[in-house]
Amino acid sequence: MLYRQFMLRLSENQLLITIMQFRTKARAVDLLGKGQIADLPTAITELWKNGYDAYADNLNAELFKKGYQGLENDYFLISDDGKGMSSSDILDKWLVLGTDSKSRAELEIESEETLWKRPRVKAGEKGIGRLSIAFVGNPMLMLTKKIGYPLQAVYFDWRLLENYNLFLDDVIIPTRPMDDLEELPRVFKALKEEFLKNFDKEFNLDGQAVWENNQKELLDQIINETTKTLIEEPILDFAVKWFEKSKYNTGTVFLAFNPIDQIIDLSERDGDGLEDRKFVISSLTGFVNPFKGVDFHINSTFLINAEQESFDLLNSRGNFFTKSDFDLADVYIKGEFDGNGTFQGSVRMYDKVVDYSYTNPRKKDRRSFYGKIPIELGYSQGEEKSSALTENQFVALKSKVAEYGGLYIFRDDFRVLPYGRENADFLGFEQRRSKRAGTFYFSYRRMYGYLDVTRDRNPNLKDKSSREGLINNAQYRAFTSDAINFFITLAQDYFATEAKQSLFLDKKKELNDEHKALKADKARDKAEKIAFTKSLNEYPKKLEEHQARYERLLSELEDKLASIGVTYSEVEQILDELQKLDIDLKNLIPKVPKRYKPTETQKERLYKFEDRLNNYINLVKPKRESVNRKAQDKLEIRDLKIDFTKRYNSYISSLEKELTTNRVALENKVDELIKEYIERSRRLTNALSENKEGVINEILVKDQVLFFSLEVENLYSSLLAQAQATLFPLVEHINRLSFDINEEQVQGAYKAQYDQMKYQWEQTRDTAQLGIAVEIIDHEFNQLYAKINNQLKTLSDYNDISSIKEFGFLEKNFKQLEDKYALLSPLYRISGALNKEVEGNAIYHYLLKFFENLISEYNITFDVTESFKKHIIIIKEPVIHTVFINVINNAIYWMRNSEQRIIKLDYLGETKEIIIANSGEKIPDYRLDKIFELFYSQRPNGRGIGLYLSKQSLNEAGLDIYATNEKKYNYLGGACFIINQINIGDV
Structure with a gap:
């Protein structure tokens, strides 16, 4: 029986009335709490709602896995920085189920009870959401602090309520106050001892055994885990920091000592629990409405702290x-x-x-x-x-x-x-x-x-x-x-295949057609790129074959001409073959498609091939000229004129062949387009005319004339629109074609501009973010350095600390870091600097100090001439430092694979030119100007900003910088930069 029975005798009639009162078994709380929670996200959501109702702005769930910072156990915490609870709040509200303050939705007034925030509409309603903590694990420790009241600690194991012989009156929930968290280890021990008194009673008020045989295992489990449960140092640190960072040092922390397996599995980024993890993330993201964009600053996080990593679970699959x-x-x-x-x-x-x-x-x-x-x-x-x-x-x-x-x-x-x-x-x-x-x-x-x-x-x-x-x-x-029929009707009106209105479908078709055209264009580009790449692979082999054959023929011709009395007929075939090879030589130059911009890798390969081709031409050209002179000496004028005529004709024949090939291709394409145009036109015309007689025969009354007229007009408009979208644009395009305008080149130029603008915009956005980040870091570094410096000074006052070896290392390393930052920080403040005389020797020693570690690591010889040391530049010091840092930083990178690593600074007094040379990779001629373009970089993950800014800042100071491969400057064979005065005519 779940009620109490009382006997009451009324007046003289001696009438007995039985009065019964409900009694509640402890199991009812278990059913209302854990038994009413569908899943883990719902449990966490209910507790977060309670935190919000307590005027918290930060709601946190956090898993600490065994192994993290040496932890021996797993822990799960749910925390909020709300107003917290006093002992009376715990007794009169938190431990009272079904409190009605939230369901009445009574707004509080702005006061200490609201942490002086605007009153909130309560998210909780039924007064049982607090029992959700039973879902996440057992046992539980609650820490809560309210303004003006001591910190409260509550310990409980919710599995105790699974005992169906216990009444709520029999349950002890231990609570203890404390002044601060330093007392927690002592208080925690007392709480556990008090909780274990729940097991002292053998029988309940009805005389039943509290723990029957089939529940002895649960009894042993609860007692054993309570006895072993401890609060490890990292968990205590978390609690201390959580209350410290709260504005009023208030809030509530729930700590579950043995979190359920579902929570533990959330730390795994793959495996069997991936779907469950996705489910939890999708359920907890968007805890408060992000779609409105209103001023609603509630931060919810679910942090995972594992041995190898720490991360916010809710952001691990992307932002909401x-x-x-x-x-x-x-x-x-x-x-x-x-x-x-x-x-x-x-x-x-x-x-x-x-x-x-x-x-x-x-x-x-x-x-x-x-x-x-x-x-x-x-x-x-x-x-x-x-x-x-x-x-x-x-x-x-x-x-x-x-x-x-x-x-x-x-x-x-x-x-x-x-x-x-x-x-x-x-x-x-x-x-x-x-x-x-x-x-x-x-x-x-x-x-x-x-x-x-x-x-x-x-x-x-x-x-x-x-x-x-x-x-x-x-x-x-x-x-x-209402909602279902709304969406069905809306789809029928605008979005269905047979929609009543075509506004959406027309625009969709337009986009589909544009996409189809662009896709076809990209496919064509791709085919051309593949062909160009293939040609780059084939040309070196063709060049080798051409060169071998050409040199063999020259050798044969030279041997023939060396004979006394050689005749034209003896060398005619060789001369013909050489002439053919001369014409074929022009085809060895790769044809770069005009519709797109080759990649830097393709440009590099093209550059190297053209270099080989030029070397080949320079090699065989003198031999060919020498053989030609010998032929003139040996052959008669009649023979030479015959040979000249044949060469002339071969050029004419080659040109006619190229023109004919392209004309035939043009005729075939025109015939194909005309044929397709006629076929498409026929289909459109048939679509309009095929039902003509049938429609005319259907007209029996006057009203039908107007109806069918509208139908025919609509069909005509639809077919004409198809023609305007497919056929007519091609005709218009052909009409615009002209031999005087290279359409492929124009299109390629515009596409290259678009790609460049798109790339620059992305880089500009990234750079802007980088600049903001640098400013923030600079600000934070200033404060951080000051704090660390003060702390080191304070520590050094202790007699024993200075003698500790590790402290000496710490102090020295911090000083080195501070020096590096001091070298770097003036570069942020160029705009406020003044022009001054900067001696070359000072620049040299500044660079030696700045790159000290890299120079040593890569075994670099950093050489400087006396003329550079003595040279004086009148400029803002941060400007010239920035320029040299950029150039030398690049030099160090490109010298990594060189056997000899040399950087040399020189000054030519006669021409007033500063030389910065190195023995690394040579800059290809076609890149000498490009390297100063904004966002142009060949370094992996390089931004292409340094040299651009260097040139701009030097130009503002009346100087210029350029790269050169001239041997009189680039005597080290690597990259070489010249800094000189800007001529008035160049400005």
Whole structure:
């Protein structure tokens, strides 16, 4: 029996009345707590909601795995920096189930109780969310601190409540105050001893054995784990820091000593638990509504601390949605359901916005009124060809939608689970779409957005007791009916294959056609690139064969001409073959496609091949000229004229052959285009004319004339539009063609400009972020250096510390770091510097100190002439330092593979030129100017900024810098830079 019985005798009639009172078994709390929580994310969400209701701004879940900082056990903590609790709050509120302060939704006033923050609408409702802590592991320690009250510690193992013979009256929940966390080890021991008194009673008030045979195993487990449980140092440090960083040193920390396996498995980045991990992440991200973009600063984190790494679980699969993601939606819906079946709002389809309203023709009464529900929804096209986004935007949004896509529900800006999960398609989008995608356009997996419910507007849309969705009552059914029919009708109006209006479909077709054209163009580019790459592979072999054959023929000709009385007929064949090889030589030069810009690797290979080709020409040309002179001496004028005529004719023949080949290709392509044009034209004409007689015969009354006229006109317009989209543009393009304009070259130039602008924009964005980061780091370094320096000075005052070897190393290393930073920091402040006389010797010693470690590591000889040492430059010191650092830093990188590593600084007094030379890799001639272009770099992960800025800053100072391969400067054979005065005529 779960009640108490009392006997009461009333007045003289001696009437006996039995009075019974409910009694609660401890197991009821277990059923209300852990038994009502559907899963881990729901448990954490419930505890975070309680933290929010306590005016916390930071909500944290954190796993500490065994091995992290030497931990011997696993721990799981859930923390908030809210107002915390006093001992009376714990007794009168936290330990009282079903408290009604939240369900009444009474707003507090701004005071100490709200941590002087604006009053909040309570996220909790039923007064049992606190029991969720039982789901995550046992035993549990709660630490909580309220302003003006001591820190409170509560210890309990929720498994105790699984005993069905225990009444709540029999349960002891030990609580202890303490002044600070230094007392925690002592207090924790006392709490455990107090908790173990729960096992002193052998029988309950009804005389039953508290622990029966089938529960003895649970009894032993609880006692054993309580006895062994301890708080290790890293966990104690966490608690101390958590309260310290709270603004008012308040908050609550729940510590579960044996977290469930599901929590432990979340630390694994792959394996069997991957899907479960994804499920937890998708459930806990977007804890508060991120779609509104309002000032709602609640930070929620789930940190994993393992032996090898620490990371935030909620960001491990990418960032969640923000309001700005709606700007990227190809379809965007914003409006409101009024609670009676009507939607009023707008729909943006690509760049077109239309007002839209819909009313569901269902039965309406007061019982089905659910209140106003705003909706804001973005929709991502499944294929890039149907999207108006750029390639990068589409890929980024698609990956985010794939990870987090769905329709979310938020109540008072807090997420209602399970809505938004991939299996929470409560409006049945995918079920309908599987029947006919052409009719039911919307897919749950491609949408992202929210329905905005509140306790005030929608009081009858309530959570199930398990927190797994809304109760399926009349109001819920009315709302889902309205929403489902709204999306069905909207799809029929604009998005279905046979949509009533073509606004969306027309734009989609236009994008598809553009994408198709660009795809074909890219395929053509790719084919040309492949052909060019193949040619680069083949040309060296062709050159070797050409050279071997040419030299063999020259040798044979020379031998023939050496004979006395040689005749033309004896050398005629050799001369003919040499002439053919002379013409073929021009075909050995690779043809670079004009439609695209070759890669740097291709340019490098082309440069090296052209270098080989030039060397070959320079080698055989003198031999050919020598043989020609011998031929003139040996042969008669008649023979020479015959040979000249044959050579002349061979040039004519070669040119005619090239022209004829291209003319035939042109004629074939024109014939092919004309043939295809005629065929497509015929299909369009037939589509308009094939039903002509049938339509005419169907006209029996006057009214049909107008009807069929409109149909024919619409068909004509549709077919004409097809012709305008496919046939006419080709004709217009051909009309614009001219022999005086190289269309391929023009197109290639524009494409190269676009690629360059795109690349520069990406680099500029990265550079801007880098600049901001440098400024922040510079600011932080200044404070950090000051703190460390002061701490080192304080430590050095102790008599014993200075004698410790490690302290000496620490002090020396910090000094070196500080010196490096001092060398670097003036470079940040160029704008405020003044011109001064900078001696070459000072620059040299500055560089020696700056690159001290690298010079030593790579065994570099850093040489300098006396003329450079004595030379004086009038310039801002940071400017000249920056220039030399950039040039020498590059030199060190490109000398890594050189046998001899030499850097030399020189000054030529006669021409007033500074030389910075090295023995590393030589800069190809075609790159001598390019290396100073912004964002041009050949170094892996290089940004291509240093030399550009060096040139700009020197130009502002009246100087210039350029690279050269002239031997009089570049005597070390590597890279060579010259700094000189800018001539007035060059400005």
